Amino acid sequence: MKKKVPFEPSKPPVIEGLSPTVYWNPESFKEKFLRKTRKNPVVPIGCLATVAALTYGLYSFHRGNSQHAQLMMCTRIAAQGFTVTAILLALAVTATKS
Structure with missing residues (x-):
């Protein structure tokens, strides 16, 4: 009895x-980042806002201004929520297009 092979290893499945495409000129990290930023510029803005709020909050905490540090941590959480919402909306738009 001959055992059936599910696919031929020398050929793609x-x-x-699904129509596989062959990229002759793969994108670099910078090219891919710029393409995705142009497609959805809100996500990098949210990421930068999150990092800025976190950095300034930690700086305020280090300086001893705990009230301002607490405000910046709340701002950081809001910026993270904004970023996650932007990512989910971009996924929803992409899913509805296809």
Whole structure:
């Protein structure tokens, strides 16, 4: 009895509904980052706002201004929420287009 092989290792697998593409010129990290930033500029803005609030909050905490540090930590959480919401909205828009 001959055992059936699920796929031929020398050929790519055929998946229904998927047409594989071959990239002759793969993107660098910088090119991919710029392309995705142009596509959805709100996410990097949210990330920068999160980092800025965290940095300034830690600086305020180090200086002993705990009230301002607490305000910056709340701001950081709001900026993180903004960023996550932007990512989810971008995913939803992408899903509805396809």
